[in-house]
Amino acid sequence: MSWISFKNITKRFPGVLALNDVSLEVQRGHCHALMGENGAGKSTLGKILAGVYTADGGSIELDGKTISPRNPLEARRLGIAMVHQELAFCPNLTVGENLCLGALPSHGGWLDRDTMRRTAQKMLAEIEAPFDVDAPMGTLTTAQEQLAQIAAALGTGAQVIDMDEPTSSLSSRESDHLFALIGRLKARGITLLYVSHRMEEIFRLCDSISVLRDGRHVSTGPIAQTSPSELIRQMVGRNVEVQCPKHLDQPLGRELLRVEGLSSPGKFQDVSFKIHAGEVLGFAGLIGAGRSEVALALFGLDPSATGRVWIEGRELPLGSIEASMQAGLGLLPEDRKRQGLVLGLNCRENVSLASLPQWSRFGWMQRRAERDMVSAYAEQLRVRTPDLETAVAGLSGGNQQKLALAKWLARRCGILIVDEPTRGVDVGAKAEMHALIDDQACKGAGVMLISSEMPEVLALSRRITVMRGGRIAGEVSGEAATQESLMGLMAGINNPPPMARRANGD
Secondary structure, three states, X not given: OOOEEEEEEEEEEOOEEEEEEEEXXXXXXXEEEEEOOOOOOHHHHHHHHOOOOOOXXXXXXXOOEEEXXXXXXXXXXXXXXXXXXXXXXXOOOEHHHHHOHHHOOEEOOEEOXXXXXXXXXXXXXXXXXXXXXXXXXXXXXXXXXXXXXXXXXXXXXXXXXXXXOOOOOOOHHHHHHHHHHHHHHHHOOOEEEEEOXXXXXXXXXXXXXXXXEOOEEEEEEEHHHOOHHHHHXXXXXXXXXXXXXXXXXXXXXXXXXXXXXEEEOOOEEEEEEEEEOOOEEEEEEOOOOOHHHHHHHHOOOOOOOEEEEEEOOEEOOOOOHHHHHHOOEEEEOOOHHHHHOOOOOEHHHHHHHHHHHHHEEOOEEOHHHHHXXXXXXXXXXXXXXXXXXXXXXXOOHHHHHHHHHHHHHHHOOOEEEEEOOOOOOOHHHHHHHHHHHHHHHHOOOEEEEEOOOHHHHHHHOOEEEEEEOOEEEEEEEOOOOOHHHHHHHHHOOXXXXXXXXXXXXX
16 A cells, blocks of 8 residues: 555646646655656645645545645644745744744743754754754855755654755755765655656656646656656657757857956955856856855845956946946846745746836836747746736746746846756756857857756856855866866865866966
8 A cells, every 4th residue: 555645636726727636656665756847736746745735626645544734734743744945944043943943942931942952953963964053044045045944854753755856956965965865764764755857866866756747647657667768758748959058169259257356254255267258157066165155246246245347348346236237247046036036026027127128118118028028038938827927926936947037038138147047947948948048158148157966067168167165166178077077176175187277268
């Protein structure tokens, strides 16, 4: 008998049938993958199990007993926990308070802070994440928050854990730690539902797999009986072509961006590099290396940043978002919900938000031209939405990411910084987004690509800059780079070859 049985699960949202009569079974102690395109219903199914959503129809059985958790607390009492793709913490509380929030220890009616700290430290130690439990959660990076959320789920002692894109913000080393942990959990008989768009993870970790498409169940079976190509066919219902970036065959253009001695106290120090027209410069590094912080400083979001930055020969004043945008700089941030989108606005409004002057005449918006532009990008990126007037907050994380990128593509930036551009998107959308980044470089833009996925950095970049501990550890040409050489620089094991130390792109 299966451990978890989903029977005829149906879930509707306004204008969207997210799940349509889905039935599948999960065995105890298995790592069971849920695969599908963005908007296929994977996260929705997991959230119904975890009590975040309530199904409109159907039932769930756990160990032969029908369950219907109405909220995450009820699910927790049933032994079910969830690691969300979109982070869900209280930023003003400490790390320890967030980790213990569901069961705060008390003594005589007062919060027992010492016990809380020890409990939180033990939870973090299990996943080898030695954060300061007294630090405000809001001071952690997105990747660190992801690790904290994994620690919180494991700390409940759950027998079923739903992991929704748990490695989307993790580097290769942090992901390896998580994979080892998953192996230990399976050995203890814990069941995992694992949602990921990364094929290598699925085939490395999972015992069985279910594929959803357009809210319907397509297939369920042992992982050993399928292949990546078959999975892609089942997921997208079409062939996905992966092409070699065309910009790599074109000569470099003029220097667009020069950065010298960029520093910010406690974040990064003495960062210098250049980007030329028609170039994708990759930035690799472990969590806390300072890559995202450098991107925020360039865009004017770090008032403490010092150093000198030139865009097309003109010096850029630091700490001014307006000056950065006027100079032709665009930023797709790592955290799409807090920094990349306005969740209360609809799809059309979000995409045109950074380029409103293009669509206004004498103070009036040219709605038809605006809609045509947004429709073109939504179609090109295959955004799944009932219509362009749908609130962004109601879309899947992957579709939100596509719109966040479309906003900056619409502005036609001369220099585009993309931080984890394919975080949480499916294999088909990833290929489309890679093609768009390549197209920007082919049109003469300079792209700074920050990604924790080394295959992505290796595939798209002409040069790769590696950061470690807030400093540049070295630079390697795209042709000479390998995952092993990049990991060596990230970990401080080896130095780059002499030919790779040049930072001028020549």
